[in-house]
Amino acid sequence: MILRFVVLFCLVLAVLPWMRPVQAAPYQIIICETPMGSGGGQGVRRYMVFDTFGAIIQLTPIPGAMLNDPSSAALRTPTELFVSNRAAHTGNSSISRFDLSGSFYQAAGTITGNYVTDCHQLAFDPVTGELFQTNFTGGKLSRFLFDESGNAVANGCVQMPDGNKMLGVAVRPADQQLFVSDYDYVRRFTRNPDGSYTFVSNFNVQSGELYHFMKFHNDELYLAAFTTNRVLRFSFDAGGVPALKQTIDSPGALDMDFSPDGQEMFVSNHRAGGLYRYRYNADNDTWVRFGDLIPTPMLGGVVITPTVCPLRGDLSGDCDVDMEDLAIFISQWTQSIDPYYCTLSANLAGEDCTVQLDDFALFAADWMEGFPAL
Secondary structure, eight states, X not given: XXXXXXXXXXXXXXXHHXXXXXXXXXXXXXXXXXXXXXXXXXXXXXXXXXXXXXXXXXXXEEOGGGSSSEEEEEEEETTEEEEEEOGGGSSOOEEEEEEEETTEEEEEEEEOOTTOSSEEEEEEOTTTOOEEEEESSSSEEEEEEEXXXXXXXXXXXXXXXXXXXXXXXXXXXXXXXXXXEOSSOEEEEEEOTTSOEEEEEEEOSSTTOOEEEEEEEXXXXXXXXXXXXXXXXXXXXTTSOEEEEEEEXXXXXXXXXXXXXXXXXXXXXXXXXXXXXXXXXXXXXXXXXXXXXXXXXXEEEEEEEEOSSOOTTOOSSSXXXXXHHHHHHHHTTTOBOOXXXXXXXTOOSOSSXXXXXXXXXXXXXXXXXXXXXO
């Protein structure tokens, strides 16, 4: 088999100038598998996109054994991933940390305490680097800072002005306003000079929408309205007051995030599973759905990060493509498994979870390429 690979490899290398893919702005989509209500055992799905509007390639998932009912994900830096563990509403929630390098991940510890009991969404303040974690019940929004070594340090909580639920959380970079969603409205807080928060008001579009997770993009707030199957897009006036700008149809919407170039938005379906993809139309400043539904289990939080070492053929995780990667590829040659939860790292084309010629062509196109290791 190795001799056949040597012959095949030489043939492919001979035509590399015509087959090498263009890598525009590679990024990774990270999505929590989260059944409605209590759940457990599910993992975190990961996908790679190498070009704007390009194919979505499934990566090896983070298994459920490393998590505890994941609900949301957030990034402190492009290579530091945090995942909320809802723990099936048992009150034993935690936050898992992972280091990312290209398509690879490595566990990097767990955060507990400081009122973390029933995790839903977590988010970072992009200005201060502070981590916020909503807790479904209890009325306390957990806060964490990080020391010089990157260790999480408890920083108290923000007390909700009511006894209702907490789902989503987001911080506006422009003025550090804090937003925390209940099912029927979103709470709005202003940040004080001493770092504390003062409640200002609630706002909503209509009752009964079951608001969930939120994100900021280009100084606009995006809010998932689960039962009305849409994403709400808000702009802000000069006083920092949100105003509805667009409603975007998206079945079972729970969370959303945006590609690094701002041209694409992905929205997770919490009801029936699936990831919806949207294209930004600059002519009329709207989001338009395009492409096929990406089939998945029921989904929770989604986060997108630019990819370091964005080489398809880097199967060993050392930021280059060499004999070590070739050995891994050969070991998976002609293997085929269930594409619904593909774990074959050599399935580079990402279409059917079978390692074959189209995957080998992509591998050969990266041969002897490399990036500086982190």
